[in-house]
Amino acid sequence: MAEICLGFIVLGLVAYAVFGGADFGAGFWDLTAGGAERGGRVRGMIQRSMAPVWEANHVWLIFVLVIAWTAFPVAFASMFSTLSIPLFLAALGIIFRGAAFALRGQAGTIREAKVLGALFASASVLIPFFLGAALGGIASGRVEVGNAAGDAIDSWLNPTSVTVGAIAVVTGAHLSAVYLAGDSVRADLPDLVQAFRKRALASGVVAGALALGGLLVLREDARDLFDGLSSGAGLAMILLSGAAGAVTLALVWVGRYGLARVTAAAAVAAIALGWVFAQEPYLLPPDLTLEQAAANDTTLTTLVICVGAGFVILVPSLAYLYRLVLQGRLDQEFEPLDQRFRPLSASDNAEARH
């Protein structure tokens, strides 16, 4: 039962990285899109693509947390008390990111949109970094069992954490560029397809380079983790992830964005699984194993049944949402963000404007 619950957590983390991570990545491109006029089209596309799905995507994080504290309460409490600084900063980022994005959709002037956009975009970069840094602290064995028992700073400000944080930011940006290129094809906007294609290729190369360099960092800083990733199932997953990443770049190169979505997501999933295999049998290395961390069997069984039953409702609902999105049925009219605020001119059809 503990393994099934861990499976839920890994599923949730992968889904959060693939869907939520891409939303953060969209924020990265929003941040780097340039001035209001130059970046207006990129930002308009981001606003349009993210708006219907970001809330549902974000719920995967909540899902991971609730499974963690129910199935592995001592591990959850140890992580959150030791990693309180990066997690608090991530939480603040989550407030700014979500609120500023939602409010930018209602902004009335370009100035408001700029301020809200800057908040949304910078928070979108900081959240994956801090969450990644927290994961790096766990993976490198820096979270001790106990109430704030680990070092409050070193647990997240260390070579492994910084590496994982950077990889999280760049991977999200890459995923997002792949998705946005696909959305731009659907919206029939060739200039944006090209813009996001370039970004997808560049960020994919950077992500690959960071991952390779990261392995060297792990070799020095977190030897146990490195050994796990460089042998057996861990190694297989790393190779699989690298292959999926390479295939993604090739697919983006030839403009097959739909398939590239799938392979890009597979690359992320393989990394997460590789991490799980690498630190097996530990949940909090080097002391707490999965079995030791697991809650009472009654709780685990009840949780698995409840979540399983919930999935019967949840999975078709999610499938319905993503089907509507990918069919373009929830698409709003495309509008460059800076154009929304220009004064009405005689050529505008007043009826069609929102």
Place this chain on the structure above:
Amino acid sequence: MGELGWTMLAVAEVAETLGGGTQPDLLAARQMQAISLGVHIPIVCFGIAFPAMILFVEGLYLRTGNPTYKALAKRWSKVALVIFAVGVVTGTILSFEFGLLWPEFMATFGEVFGVAFGLEGISFFVEAIFIAIYVYGWDRLSRRAHFLTGIPIVVSGFTGSLWVIAVNGWMNDPEGFDVVDGQVANPRPFDALFNDHLPHELVHMYLAGYIVAGFVVAGVYASAWLKGRRDQYHKTGLVVTLSFAALAAPMQVVVGDWAGRQVAENQPTKLAAFEGLVETQDGAPFTIGGWYDETDEEVKYGVEIPNLLSLLVHHDPNARIEGLEEVPAEDRPPVNVVRYAFQTMVAIGTGLALLGALFLLTWLRKRRLPRSPWFYRAVMLAGPASFVALIAGWITTEVGRQPWIVYGVMRTEQAVTNADGLEIGYVILGVVYVSLAIAVFWLLRRLTSKPPSTELAGPQAARVRSVR
């Protein structure tokens, strides 16, 4: 649970699971939790009640084909989405705070109540999915399909709050586990969730959702009414929200009575704190106003109504009520905070019930809205007042639970994190939440100030164009 049960609970206190030193900033941790909940709970009210109101208006549109109803429902759905987005982030903060602030609580009891949050997580997910489909699906899905996608929002808004309230009920009435040598053993998740406090807390909160959302939105249209905007759009907005709130407010009085009697049974010390009642006595009085003096252990300058408390709690003017003296001073909640919160809630709740009854009587007997401008001014006031009553009621039950985080089993001071810097976190979070509240309020005003016809296109817009 009678006196025996209480004694049994008191001996069954648990030890911390993780262990560690003491936390000097316990108050900062509690304040952080309090502001986070204080921001989130009003949002939850809208999550519970607003979708039903929106669907009601959309139903009017489907039946009549009148585009005014569509414009109203669509406008409201956009407001609901903004509020939901803020709820997503404030809800995330709460789940982070469980671990950041109360790791001992989570480590010790996560396996007892956690399943509820698993179910809540699923509900939240379904809500997020369908609210997106509903709001972005206007004019893109068929009318029928669009209406149907609204129903899961209403249902999941209810089930989500159900599971959270189950956990809160459990904190007040802990069941579903044993304490063996100071350790929690044999968790029985469903016994924990279906505790004695769940039914009344659920109904009380559910009605509060309709009262707060109803009166807050009605207040906006009452203000428009006083400014002379009395067209069908504004009238519908006023009548629908006011009807929901006016039906819920008098019912809440009955539910409040039920809740009070349940508290008297399970948490006599909390009830004694509502009233500042020190001595256990037959025929206890109800004291209005005044100030509880901690050193003299009595309420000073209050107005005493003989036997009323016994009558209210046990429906018998001579019934026995347990006072604060039954437990040592360190096991009592801060009486003044709890008592003022309780009295504020009761006073406002009574006023809202009267206002609701006035509206219903006028509507049913004369088939029109009340004419006096004072009625509309009262409705405008009822929005913020119901908000105050909501927060006061929440303070009543949560501060009334102190010094326990899990009633009689774990003290709040045992549950807190050992991490440093809680005060810094508190100040930062406070500033962030105040700015968030201002920004949201300002942008909702912007959203609702556009003419209703902008929600529609083509000939439908032309029909509603005359409405400002």
